[in-house]
Amino acid sequence: MTDQPSVTATASATAAAKELDWRRGAACAHLSERSVFARLPAEAEPVLHACGRCPIRKQCEAVVDPSHTWFDGVSGGRLWRNGREVTR
Numbered sequence: 001m002t003d004q005p006s007v008t009a010t011a012s013a014t015a016a017a018k019e020l021d022w023r024r025g026a027a028c029a030h031l032s033e034r035s036v037f038a039r040l041p042a043e044a045e046p047v048l049h050a051c052g053r054c055p056i057r058k059q060c061e062a063v064v065d066p067s068h069t070w071f072d073g074v075s076g077g078r079l080w081r082n083g084r085e086v087t088r
């Protein structure tokens with residue numbers, strides 16, 4: 001038996017690290033969870049503003065997939081409640 005990590009484990013760790021790397025670019029990373037997972041437009045406003053300059057906006061909505069996960073909060077520049085867009 002060897003102490004070396006398996007090729008599969010190393011590949012998984014590399015893939016996980018890459019995923020975390022692009023998430024670090026989120027413009028809302030410094031904002032409160034209360035704003036990110038807001039249910040009301042007024043609470044979501046700081047994150048919605050950040051979305052306008054977010055470099056990972058498309059990935060955010062693709063990963064969260066709000067309409068299929070009944071998501072509550074902000075994703076991809078829009079506020080969602082129970083997977084439906086909240087319009088202001």
Ligand code: SF4
Binds near residue numbers: 026028051058075076
């Ligand atoms: S697009 Fe997503 S990751 Fe970017 S600021 Fe908006 S909620 Fe955050």
